[in-house]
Amino acid sequence: MKKIICLLLGLAGFAATLPAHAQSSTPQAVATTSGAVLQTNRRSTRRLGPLSYEDIIANLRGPISSMPSVRGIILDNENPAKFRIIASRSIEIDLTNLRERLNRPNANRSEELDKYIRVISLTVREYDPFKREALRVVIRTSAALNEFEQETAFGSDANILVRRPFIAGLEEVVVADSPTSIAFMPQSRLADLNLSADEAFVIGEANTAELARSARWFEENGLLVAELDGAYASSLLKVDGIWAGVSARLEAPVAIIIPNRERLVIGRANNADDIRKLGELATTETTGPHALTNKILVQNQGQWVEIP
Structure with missing residues (x-):
């Protein structure tokens, strides 16, 4: 990993x-x-x-x-x-x-x-991992990103990341991928690549969509699970092109949980038993340093939102 x-x-x-x-x-x-x-x-x-x-x-x-x-x-x-x-x-x-x-x-x-x-x-x-072809996006908690920025400040030089809100408590952040590690991208590196923050997100999401072709999909306890290279499972939420196919596979609108960065679990949003299972998993698996959220998410007009 x-x-x-x-x-x-x-x-x-x-x-x-x-x-x-x-x-x-x-x-x-x-x-x-x-x-x-x-x-x-x-x-x-x-x-x-x-x-x-x-x-x-x-x-x-x-x-x-x-x-x-x-x-x-x-x-x-x-x-x-x-x-x-x-x-x-x-x-x-x-x-x-x-x-x-x-x-x-x-x-x-x-x-x-x-x-x-x-x-x-x-x-x-x-x-230096920060090259255009190496950019990806991941979903991380706002608290973890805030802590990272504080810990990596160098004197008065703040280490502000290329990040933006996703849903409550979570953010999308641009990273650089290498064979052994993932590095959060500081805003200070945008000029080196001649990019704006918006352009970095566009490139990162496009590269992530290519990476998503290697995602592993399997069924577990009646639910669909996706894993992607150890740290990118939650990034699948930013790959719009896959979700129509997933919905067709389930023959229903999708509901998902991202309890941690390693696993994304999917059920049918119109199935009470699937929602129950997702809720139980979200409660038990949202633990440890890689925890993300225990909320169940559904799509509303192309945007991910929490189930009330």
Whole structure:
């Protein structure tokens, strides 16, 4: 099952150390170094003075901060050689080897730092899930989304998500899907993809409709159950094209419950026994950290509404 990953990386526990190829790899450059330390030293004919970790970080901070998805840098108060980049994942940087290379006699400091920045940029892009083709939508509780935004704020930088109301207590939110995880999309990433919030929802719903082709449908205790990739069952409510077929299969208007994000259970809205079963399941299965709602939903003029 996929895990929701925090965009404030340290909280999510997905810290990723810069790979070993950072020592020599030279991917396409996206930023160059500048700063008084480098400019002064590389123009001097005398032996270069040693650079401290503070000097190195001062020259890295600007180029790193300008990379898409990077929200900031957190220094390690206990180890001056280390810092973390706050991006789509937490990227831990250890400057020990870089400092040793920079302080060698006749080192080309500008070239070494530019090379290092290029590798960091490649790593940031590699871990960035926010691409148009990866956008999806999910249904989550307003309380869970509020908590996520608060926990992933970075200083005064709020982490406001691309979200909108669905029904009472639930919201539709845009996410990015990867083979191992799902990431809530911050509004700050819309500009990187040249999208408005409405456009992100349109793309996310269209991609979710494609994903819905792989949904698993089966009968259980006289009801129809849908499961989709562990975390997307509730997203089927935003795929309008499937519900006419489901209603035809049941030969009745549909009533559904989404007690948690893993399962969507469907019965006949005009059948008292189905409504009873749905109500019992909603009561027993709306528990745990993935709980959504214990309400029974029906369609009214194309919109999902709660049964009073």
